[in-house]
Structures are given as structure tokens and as C-alpha cells.
Amino acid sequence: MNTIDDLCDRLKGYLPAEEIQQVRRAYFYAEQAHDGQKRSSGEHYVTHPLAVATILANLHMDHQALIAALLHDVIEDTGISKEAVARQFGEAVAELVDGVSKLTQIKFESKAEAQAENFRKMVLAMAEDIRVIIVKLADRLHNMRTLGALRRDKKRRIARETLDIYAPIANRLGINTLRLELEDLSFQAIYPMRYERLRKAVQQVRGNRKEVIKKIQQRLQERLEQDGLKGRVMGREKNLLSLYRKMKHQKKSFSDIMDVYAFRILTETVDDCYRALGTVHNTYKPVPGRFKDYVAIPKANGYQSLHTTLFGLSGMPIEVQIRTREMEAMANNGVAAHWLYKAGQTDRPIAEGSHARARQWVKGLLEMQQRAGDSLEFIEHVKVDLFPDEIYVFTPRGDIMEMPKGSTPVDFAYTVHTDIGNACVACRIDRKLAPLSAKLQSGQTVEIITAPGARPNLAWLSFVTTARARSAIRHYIKQQQKTESEALGRRLLDKALAQFDVRLEQLPEERLKPLLQEMEVTSLPELLEAIGLGKRMAYVVARRLLDDVEGASQTSQDEGSMIIHGTEGMVVSFARCCRPIPGDSILGHISFGSGIVVHRDTCRNLADIRDNPDKCVSLRWADQTVGDFGVNLKLEIEHQRGIIARIATLVTEMDANLERISVDERDARLSTLTLEVQVQNRVHLARVMKKLRLIPEVSRVVRLR
Template sequence: MSAPAREVRNEIIYQGRKLAVDDDWLDDLRLRIDDLCAIAGEYLEPDQVDQLREACYFATEAHAGVYRKSGEPYIFHPLAVARILANVRFDHETLQGALLHDVIEDTPYSKEQIGVHFGPEVANLVDGVSKLTQIQFNSKLEAQAENFRKMFLAMAKDLRVIMIKLADRLHNMRTLGAMRPESRRRIARETLEIYAPIAGRLGMNHLRQELEDLGLSHLHPLRFQILQDAVRKMSGNRREIVGQLEARIQSRLEDEGITARVMGRSKHLWGIYQKMRHKRLPFKEVYDVYAVRIIVENADTCYRVLGAMHSLYKPIMGRFKDYIAIPKANGYQSLHTVLFGPNGVPIEAQIRTEEMHVMAEVGVAAHWRYKSGSDGQGSHAQQRAREWLRKLLDMQRRAGNPVEFLESVKVDLFPDEVYVFTPRGEIIELPRGATAVDFAYAIHSDVGNTCVGAKVDRRLAPLRTPLSTGQTVEVIITPTARPNPAWLNFVVTAKARASIRHYLKHLQREEAILLGKRLLEKALIGHTGGLGELPTEHLRSLVQEFNLSSFDDLLADIGLGNRVAALIAKRLMPEDGTDETTSPDASTQPLLIKGTEGTVVSFGKCCRPLPGDAIIGYLNTGRGIVVHRDHCKNIAGYRKNPDKWIEVEWEPHVNADFGAELRLDVVNRRGVLATIAAAISATDSNIETINTSERDGNTTTVHLLLNVRDRAHLARVIRQLRTLPEALKLVRRG
């Protein structure tokens, strides 16, 4: 530790040097440092307060000569951030980290230098908050996403990282007026989308509400002002009514022998604004709800108070929630009920203990425990927060890129909880709208990947069925099953979405490598003996030239259509271009299509080719080969890229089902659809979709999408349909 700083009337001497602070700001700086140390001194040891003061002077020297857009010295910002955390009684390492949080990012000091002065724990906190400023990104979104990914990784190691970041963002929002309007809107939107929900997820509701109100004031300043004025006008009239409510409730509880604190609770502006938007309600209907909070000694008394409130005012059915028995994801506990108050005015009541109240306001910051020799588990809320962070880490490992990870986090930050049960009675918490697939992935990724069905309250239900609180869900699995890409259309949890994408990407990569190998082998036929006879050094140099990590990456690029196999083959051929085994027609042999290649070989929905049709393949970047019928109308538009076309043929024995579209004009009679379905079923075919459109009063056009094996199978279906007396005209589409 360096020598302590000395203060004289007009200067501060630190490490033998006068700190570079303008005389105009010197008294203000002294006052702010003393104020911070006084707050911290209420709960920290004297030597810890001395270390905090040392960090104040170190940060002052590091940021010397730098000013904020408001014109004040930059050091005032980290002092304010540390003060926010000191008010919540964070440990001295966190406060030092807050004071130094911009030092690595904005000054020449390194993480190692901070570690030498204040220890590795503080250095890790500062590094976790610092942005990745040395890396070049393609876009602001990519930079934002990568910085958030770094922050979440640091959070998983030490939760205090996000506490510093939240306090930093809160002070920035309080002083955002000095920024340009477009910067204010961008920062406000980021605050509302990321930081405020994180604060809520960690149970820090007081901080969340201030972030939300500040975000609204900068994102929609006119709307904020109108709402603020409307609340101010109505508050005068409401104060007397709320006072009467408090007095009547207090009197009733005293009659029951219950000691409690009763207080009115005001809604914050962002909550009013959101309810008006989502429920399309006018301001009077949203604000015409009176809210009270009742705080008692223990959980048993909470339920006694609930009974007293329900006898005093009639409860509104379906508006009671017991978050004491089943806490929210962030550890929040309370009883919520809505009552018919005087003259039918709704009253929202929250009943909780003193400890629950502290937890509701500051969440994971309550009862902070980072003591040497402890197990480091901290409070119940901290354990829940760490569990959430473990899920985020699992998501980021599965995410393909930082932007995808950030989108997954955003989805996960807005839960409106549903509580369902496993067959063993365990509670699984899911966001509202979650399906049986989300439930399966919440149990385990392997369960989600192999699920084929579900039982909800012992009855079979589709996997896309939204779940409701109180239901018991059982997942049916098959070891050979795999995720369906269509699940991405209805799953709502970030874990399910990330797991499905990860599985499909891994599967697509394997399929792309196999297809790329087939395409490259085909391009090399007649020029070499095949990939196996090419020199390893030649393959390695080509991989390095393309800046890839392995030859499999090159094969995957070929399979996905990102690189042309013929051009890669030319690079791999002997330099003199001669080979006695060369056959001019060998490399033009068509690629055989099995129909089971997976995601890297798809079939054009414009023409829906079937085994037996003459076909041609188009290399579509990122998708692999798209197979069309050779007379498809879309082929003409692709002809401008001849190097993308590849000769393909069906294998002699194809064992798969394919889609075929038919358009059938029929006489409009009762039961005609049943007749059509029976005729198709008789040919061992299956109807995937059926749509009808009435042409006139006598004729209806039926559009059919069928599953058939090949062209011959489709011909049997067509012959069967043409025998129907109701059939007028039948054509195959595409």
C-alpha cells in the first residue's frame, strides 16, 4: 500500500504529488470523498475506510484532467457510483471496484497495476466491468453484444460485477441530460431492455424502478412529462383516501391483536405507462387503483393479516398470489391480493415480513456475505441469482455468436412466471406462454432433445400446448428422437431456443461436412485418385490460406454452398495440370440424391420435386443444395449464376416421403372433402394440409399438400382422384 494522501487547505498531496484538481472543484471533491467515507464508516472497519479513501485518491489521479460532458471533473462519477453502493452497504472491495471501474478502460493503468495497489479481488472486479475497447467490431450491435457476454461471464465468477455496472448505469442515467438526443435515446433504450430487467431479475426493485423511470424520461420525454403532471394532479385527491384506508386497516389489525406497519404505495411512472400500453387502458383506469403495503414480524402473521383483510374488504376472485409459498425467480416473497374497497374502488394489498421487504427492495444486495472462509453461497436470493447465471453460461456456450446470445438474454429477462409440477411434485418455474417443450428443456437439455410428446394432467397434449400454473406435466421421450426446427416457432424460454439452435447447427455442420466431401470428391474425379491421395501439406496450406481452423471447416463451407467445389478442386490439383488418369467426362457425373441428407439438401417448394422427376441442384449460400425440377419456373432467374448449378440425379432406391401439391376442382356437394380424404387414404398417402376456396356457387377448388414416396406413387393418387364423380379438373402444381 502506498503512502497515505495528505490534505492541506488548497491541495491534496498523493504519493508525494499534488493531485491535478482545479481549485474551483477542490472543496467539492473533499466534501464528496468525506461523505462517501462517512457512509461507509457506519458499517466498515477503520482500516477498510482508509483503503477506500486511498482508492478515492488513486482514481482522482488516474482521471486527472478529464471532465464529463456536464463540465464537472470525471472523478465525480466514480464517487457517485461508490456512494450508491455504500448506501446498500456493500463491502469495501466492491466500493473500491466502483471507484476504479473506468480506470482500465479510460486510463493507461492496467489490471496488473490495480492488483498491485488494491489486490487481485478488486482488479478482477474492475476488469469484469471494463468494456472490450481494443477489439474492432463490425457493428455497434456486435460490440454491445460481445461486451455484455464478457460482463455475464464476469458476473458468474463474482456477482458484485453487475452491482457496480448497475450503479454505474444509474448515475449515468441521472446525468444523461448532457448527451445528444440520439445518444440519450440509445442509452435509455439499452437501459430499459437490459439493465432495468437485470436489476429486477436480481430482486433490486428500488434500483429497477428508478432506471425504468429515467429510461422513460429520456426515451419518451413528452409522454413522461404528461404522465408526471397527471399523477401530480391526482395525488392530492388520493392522499386523503389513502390516509383513510391506512387508518381503517391499522385499526382492524389492532383489533385482531396484530402489530403491523401499514403504508400507502405509489405506482412508478414506467409501470403506469406499460399497463396503459399493453392493456390499452386510459390513465384514469390504471391510476384509479389504491395500493397498500402491510409489513409484519413473521410469515405466519402474513396469513393472519390476509384473513383480516378478506373479512374487512371482499377479495376479487382470481387476483390472489402467494409468493411466500412459491417465491419468484429473484427470491421475492409476499402475499398479493386485490380487494373491493370503499365505493367499489380496487385496493391492491401486499403483505410481507420486514426481511421480505428488505429483500424486495435490494434483492441480492441484502445481507451481503463475502467473508473469508465462508462457503460463498450468500443469501437465498444470491443462490437463485447464481442459478440464473449458470443457465446464462450454458446458453452462451450454445449460442453461435454474441448477438444471438444477447437476444436470448433479452428473452430470459422478461418472465411472467408460471409454476408447473413434475410427476414427482417438484416445482418448475417457467415464463408465461411456455410450452411442454420449454418444460422438457427446463428439466435437462437431453430430455428436451429427445421429447416426442407430453401428458398434461395425465392427458396427452401437443408439445406446443401453453402451460398454466398448477398443471402436472410429464414428458414422453424416445432416445432416437431429435429436435424439430419448427419448435423454434413456439418455444419461449431462452434455454430451449439456445439448445435447439445449438443441436441443429451441430447437426447441420455434420451433414454439411459429409455433403462437402461428396461434392469435392466428385469435382476431383479423373484428376486425382481422390482426397485420400492428396498431400497433407497441400490440404493444410489451403486451410491456412482461407484462414480456417481445420479441413472440416472447408468441407462444411462447400456443403453449405459458401464455396464452389470445382474451384477448390482446381486449387488441389497438380500444378502442371496433367494426370494420365484424367477422364474429360468423369467430373461431370451427377451427384446422387438420397432424400435423407438432412438440412443441407432441401427441395424447392416452388416445384416440389419427387423421385422419378428430372432434377437439377442449385448451391444456395448458407443452405447447401436446393433441388428443383428441371422445368421449374424459378430456374430461369438462377441461370445468371452457372457456377452455382450442379448436376444431380435420384439414387435408384430412395426411401423417404416427399411433399406434392395438387389443385383439384370439384362439384360443391355435402361430404365432398370426406370423399377426397378417403380416396387419398386408399392409396397409402397422407394429407399434410388441405385448403378450400369457393370459385362460384357450384364449384370449389381444393388445394392439397400430400406426402408421397415418388412420382409413381403420386400418379396412383391422381388416378384415384380422377375416378371420383365430383372431380372436374386436377393438376399437379409446380
């Protein structure tokens, strides 16, 4: 078991004596605070914070993070306040301890909601200080190491949460040592039998292959020395979970997966990395298309290395990773290396770069958190962001952008800037126009074409990949619906008030206040939005406003029909049952949560409610209505080669869009054709129908009602 003396001995390697003394003082403070408390295993509670601090010491974290690790449970589990911690150890440590404490469980409707809310709080804490999450990861790692004392179902739940959230975060921050152990322990807790069988199989194979590995390792080492390169060749172990996932997803047997020999070469400089690559390619033939250069273009988490696959003896594959010692430290410690180099007082831009990337990622998470409707929606976005398999594309200026695999030009536009994504209308990939739903490939140059007044399309949600794009589109559409429903609500309330010869602007504010309280809304815009979405009835609100207003006499209810322009957006939709178009007599049905649904006034679906002012509103078309409106036409035709193509061509020539066509054969000679056509108004429809009737094979054309 580790003791505080063991920890302090370890810290002597990289921390000054006065900082080590502060860490020792924090341990005794924690020991006193947790006096009498025990863990599930029966050990004294203070063994847990000490173990967490030891994990962070292995990452060479600074003394403030170590003190926070020792005290991370004192605010939550003992009577000690944040202010008391600040007085003893400083404001920075108190903020760190408070940040980690805020991530504890609170009561929720469901476990999923609790997990999501905890993750949302974690992002807020990370935004303040990224060390919060590093302490939390170390805390989770020690909890995973000591799962043995818990019930089977609780073990599986904690392990599943670790695999879903904590291991991917460790990966995203580049802390590989923590990620590998978290994954290994989670796999062991979720599938103990599979883990054990795989572990034994790997041990057996390792013993059988020892001679072959040694032979390859010696040959590579000799070739490096012959070329005058300082480099060390090591065998590389495969992670059990990644082995299991490969077997499962690639549907390969254990022997197929383990038939690959993996090595790592550590060099002194970046130049040596590329020279070592030439050496290994001269020793064994490279496999085409399997070379990846993460040195020139690092991964999103700061990982840098050259990857290549070679044909070894008898054609067996050899995987080789080549990196500098500095890159090796970055691959293992990731963002934690920032504090390691800071403590050594050396200027290491590689560590600074990783820290900056991590800060940028957390900033992006914070933006998503602010836009998301609730914690569950937020975690849905983030899970996508936590499992990226990157591609690298170029902006027209030649800047490199890293994107998750499967990204589209819309994802690219939102990665550049939210405003560019919102105004995106088209794109060019490698200078050629391409659809916005195209899947991007590494090395492509992407140019986004924007237009003033353009806005996101709801259909984009079906193909975008990145969490940032999905969250921004949903946020914009929610805001758009809010604005449009508020404007519609104002029009509906004005129309209802007009029946009493009153305008909304004429009503004093004191009259509105009691109504807002009664309707349980905080402001007039919120009330208007509820009216626009059909959650409140404009007529009822108008009557309530004017209950005791002198001179408010009701005029004819049909006076002043509301005008429909066709540009109202999401809060005014057109019924599919009767397909109204400009020129038809129309009536509006106020639908709860959807605004107004426009029907033709002869529509049978409105028969029971047409006289109910709470459910229906009188409408008329504006003189200049904008847009295309769908109608269904039924044609009776004689069979003739190419007749359907002629009908489709004629519809297009008449400036109408043919949306859908279906054929129902009546007999060997006659068929019924149903067309869905987009037209501007009744006059336009009449012209289309007249032209269709002139085709000799068309015996009848009618509009379906």
C-alpha cells in the same frame, strides 16, 4: 455534495474500521489518478466514483465492491494498470475493476451492435463475479442522475439503453431501489413533458386522497393490533413509469389507474404474514382471483410477498402487499442483500437463495452467449429473458419450475435440460396428451416424452417463448447443417475425384495444405462444408487438387452418379417447380448456401445449366429411398355432393397424405381440382392415380410437371 468523510461515516454502521480505512485509501488513490480530469458538468472527475460508492454503501455492499467503485475508471481513463491496482488493493479488487472497465464502449458498425457487444462482455464479467454488475448499475444510476450536462439526443440514447438493459437487469437481480430510480430517470429523459404532467397530477391526487388513505391505514392497523399481530401498515407510492405503461397498454385514463389505494404491511415472521392476510380479508372483502402467494413460491429474482386486492369503502379497490422485514430488505436490495447479511455475519438463507438464483441466471446467460452466432442474436435472446411475467408449473416429481408467461412444453423441456429439449417428441399436460405448442398455465403438471434419435424442429422457433429454448434450437440446427453439409461435400468431392480415378483418402496431407491456404479455409472439414453448401464447386476443387498428379486421367463425366437416399437433411432439398419423387430421372443443381436442389431431369429450369459441371451434378435414387415426397395432381371432375370428401378419403386409404386441395370452377357442371399429395415413389403414385380414375365423377387425372 458528498465527501469521503460522509461516506466513511455511513460505512461505520456495518463495516469494521480497518475495511473503512481501505475504502478511504482507495478514494485518495482515485483522486490522485484522476487529478486534472473534469466531468461534462465541469465538476472534478473524482466526484463520480465517490457518488457510485455512496450508492453501493446505501445497499450495504462489502468493502471490495466499494473500493472497485472508487477505482472503476482508473484503468480505462488513467495510466494505471490492473497489476498496480492488484498490488495496492489485492487481486479480488483488481478483477472487479477490470471487469467493470471491460464494459466500456468500443468501435462498431452500428450503435445496436456496440450495445449488444457491451452486454455480451457484461455477462462474461458477471459470470466471474456478480458484484461487477452491481457496481455497473450504480455507475449507470449516477450517470443518469447527472444527464443534465449532455445534448438532448445523447440523453435520450443513454436513457433508452438504461430502460432496455440496465433497469431490467436490476429487476432480475431483485435490486428494486436501483430499478425504480433508473426507470424514473429514464422516463424523465425520454418523455420530459409527459413525466412532468404525470408527476404534478400524482401530487395533486395524493393531496386530495390524504384523508381516505389515513382512514384505511388506521383501520387496518387497529385490526392487526386487535388480533395481537405485530405489524406496520404503510401507504405505497406508485412508480411513474409503471403508471404511464398501465395507462398506455390498458388504454385507461389517469383517474381509472389512480382509483386504486395501495398499502404494504410489514410483519415479524412468515406465520404472521398469513395471519395478517386473514385479518385484512376479514376487514374488507377480497376480490376473487386477485390473490398471489409469492412467499411459498418466490419470483425468479427472489422477491417474496403476499399480494391481495380488496373491495374498500364504496367498492374502491385496495391493493395490499404483506411481507416480513427481511423480505422487504430483499425486495429493495435483492442480490445485494447477500453481502449485507454476510457483513453482519448472520446466517440468512433468504439472501443466500437470492444470490444462488442470480448465479444460476448468469450461468444460463453464459450458455446462451456461447451458443449465439453473434452479439445481436445474443441480445435478442436475452431481451426476451429480461421481461418475464412468471407462471409456475410442476414436474411429474412435484418440483416447481418458474417459466415466463406464454411458455410452451418445448420451453419447459429446455428449462429442465438441453438434451431433453433436443430429444422431445410429445408431452402430457396434467396427464393428458397435448400439442407441443400449447400455452402452459400456472399449476399445471408437465411431462415430456422423449425418443432416441429425435431432433429439434425448425417450426418450434415460431412458438417457443424462452431465450434458452430459442438459442438451443438455433444452435442445434446450425450444428446439424454443418454436419450434413460436410458429409455432402465429401460425397460431391469424391464423385468429382472419381472422374480422374482418384479417391480423397489417397491424397497425401502435404497436397491438401496449399489448397486449404489458397481457398482461405483452416481445415479439410471446413472446405467440405463449403462444397456441401454450394459455396465451392467440387469439380473445380478436384481439378485444383490434381493439377500436377501423374496418372490422373479423366474418365467419362457421367460415370458414378451420386445416390440420393431421402435422409440427407437440410443440405439436400427437392425442387417445388417439378416435384421429383423416387423413380423419376433426376439431376442436382448446386445452389450457393443451400447445398443440392434435386430436380427432374426434364425440368425446364435446368435447360441452360444442365451441361455445366460447376452447377449440376448427376444423381440417382437409392434402391431403398426413405420418406414421403410431394407431387401435384390435377383432376377434372363433375359436380356432385360430397365428391371432395370421397376423393380425400380415398387418398388417405391409399396410405398417401393429402397436404393441400384447391378447387377452380370451370362452369356449372365441371370443376378442376388441384391436389398436393405425399407419396413414397412412382409406383405408389401410379396406384393412387389409378384409384382416383375409378371414381365415376372424375373424368381426368394428370400429374403436373
